[in-house]
Amino acid sequence: MEYKDYYKIMGVDRKATPEEIKRAYRKLARKYHPDVSKEKDAEAKFKELGEAYEVLKDPKKRAAYDRIGQNWQEGQTFTPPPEWQREFDFGTGFAGGGRTTGFSDFFEALFGGGFSPHQEGVFYRGFQAQGEDQHVRILIDLEDAYHGASRTVALDTPEIDAQGRIVSNRKTLNIKIPRGIQAGQRIRLTGQGMPGMQGGKNGDLYLEVEFNKHRYFQAKGKDISIELPVTPWEAALGGNVPVPTLGGKVEVKIPRGSQAGTQLRLKGRGLPGVTPGDQLVTLKIVTPPAPDEAAAALYKRMAELMPMNPRQNMGID
Template identity: 70%
Template sequence: MEYKDYYKIMGLSKDATPDEIKRAYRKLARKYHPDVSKEANAEAKFKELGEAYEVLKDPKKRAAYDQVGRGWQEGQPFTPPPDWGFDFGADQGFAGTQTGGGFSDFFEALFGGGFRRGRDGAYGRQTQAQGSDQQARIQIDLEDAYRGAVSLISLNVPQMDSQGRMVSNVRTLNVKIPKGIKAGQRIRLAGQGMPGFGGGGNGDLYLEIEFKPHRYFRAEGRDIHLELPVTPWEAALGATVPVPTLGGTVELKIPAGSQAGKQLRLKGRGLPGAPAGDQYVALKIVTPSARTDEAKALYEQMAKVMPMNPRAAMGV
C-alpha cells in the first residue's frame, strides 16, 4: 500500500484554508468529471480527487491525516501505526463525494472498517486515536545538571485548530531537571504531547537536553573539561593552585616541569552518576609581558641561563 498525498492531489499547501480546499475541489472536479472530461485518466483522477476532498474538507479527518502522515511522501510504501484508530463521532461520516469503486486501500486503512451510521445515513468509525508523541530540545545550565533543578521553560508547540490547520501555540512548563543528566538525554513528560481523538489519551512530550555555552567548562558525557591558565614558574617549578569545579573551588597540584597542554584529572568532579564523571584540567601557560627594563633583563637572563629551541622537533 502506498501513501497518498491528498494535498498534492488537490494542488494545495498543507496550510490551505477550508475555502481554498473547496475551490480547488470544484475546479478539479469540473476538469476530471467522467461525463465531460476528455482526459484519458479522467475517471481515476476524479475518484482520487473525491477521496482527497473527503479527508481534507473535514477538520477531524484532516487533523488525523496530518497527524499520521508526518514525514511521508507520495508513493512511499505505507503502513498505519499498530495502535491507529479514529472516531468520527455520531454526526460525522462520508459525504458521498466518492463515486463508484469505493475508496483506496490507503483510505480504508486509515478511516475504513467498523463503521456506524450517522445522521445522513453514512458511516463513521468507532475507534480511538492515541495522540502522537512530540519532541523538543531545551538548553539548560551545566550547574542545573550538576545539582538538579526545576526549570521554567516555554515551548512553541504545533497544534491543530478547529479547522484542522497546524498552528503554533506557546506552552509554559515546569520541568524537573534530574541531577547528573547528560547532553543528549531526554526527559519524558507523560501526557504533554498531541491530544488524542475520540477519547484517546494524549501523547508524551520528550525534551532532549542541550547545555548552554559556559564561560569555563565544556561537557563530554559526564566528564567536564577546563583550560586552566598558569604562570611559567608554576609550570616549571610546580605549585598548588585553586581550580573552579561545578561543585566549588578545589586545590590542584601541578607537577614541576609541566608543559602547556598537559592534562590533569580531578576524579569524581564531573557530573554526578554511577559512576560520576571526572574533571580534566588542561594547562595553558600565560607569559607575563615585559613592560619594564627590569622585566626585560630577567627575560634576557633566562635566555642565557636556559637556552632552548622549542621548534627543534620541526627541524627549524
C-alpha cells in the first residue's frame, strides 16, 4: 500500500498546533465539499481530507502516525511494523477487527476497526459544519461611542444557494453600539457570520470599531484629547474659558502664566465606563494679527514693557 502524508494533504507543517490543523481542515472542507465544490475530484479529495483530519486531530493517533512516518514520503510503498498497535491505546474499536467506512487501506492498516463516519470532525456528504466567523471593520462617530447608539449597516456576505453555489448576498443589519466602546474593540453578532452547511450553525460576525476623524477631538483608549486655542492674555492672566466635551460645554480654569503646550486634565470627561476616561486639554496660544498701525504700536509697546528672549537657552544669542 502507499504511504499517505496527512500533513501534506492538510497543507500544514508537522509542528502545526491543533488550532492550526482545525483551521486548515475547515478551510479545505469548505473548498472540496461535494455539495458545493466545482473542483476536479472534489469528493475524493474531501474523503482524503477527512481521513487526514481524523488522524491529526487526535493526539494519540497523531503520535502513533508521527512515530512510524518519520522516514516515509507520500506515495512510497509502506508496510506497518508487525504488531505496532500494541504500543498505543486508541480507545474502544481501534485494536483491530471490523472495517472503517470510506477510509484508505493505509488508514485501515494503522487504525482499522470500529470507526464510525459519524464521529465528530469527519465529514461526508450530508455532514453538518458550523460556518466560519467573519470579521469586519466599521467606522462610527465618537459621539456614538460616548452616548451609545443604534445604527444600520449593509454587508456583503457569501451564502450557498439552492444549486449549491456560493453567491454574494447583501444584508442589512441593525446594530447597537454600546456606550463607552473604544477603538479596536469588537461588537459580536451571534449567528450573523458565514452560513453553516447541512443545518450546521452559522458563524458569528465580529464588527471591529474604528472612529471617524473628528473635527477637534482625538481618542486614545478611553481618554479624549483636544487642542484648545487661547489668546495671549488668557494664557498670561488666567481665567475661565469654555471648552467643548463629548458631553457638552464646560468651563475650565486657565492657570495664570500658562504657556503653549500646557495640559489640563478634565477628570471623567472621556469615554464612559466603570472608570470613565478623562479629557486632556492642550493649550495653543493664538497670536492676534496686527492689521494696522495702531495694533502694531501696541505690540511695540508690549515689547518695551515686557522685554524677553524666548531663545536665550538655545545658544543663538
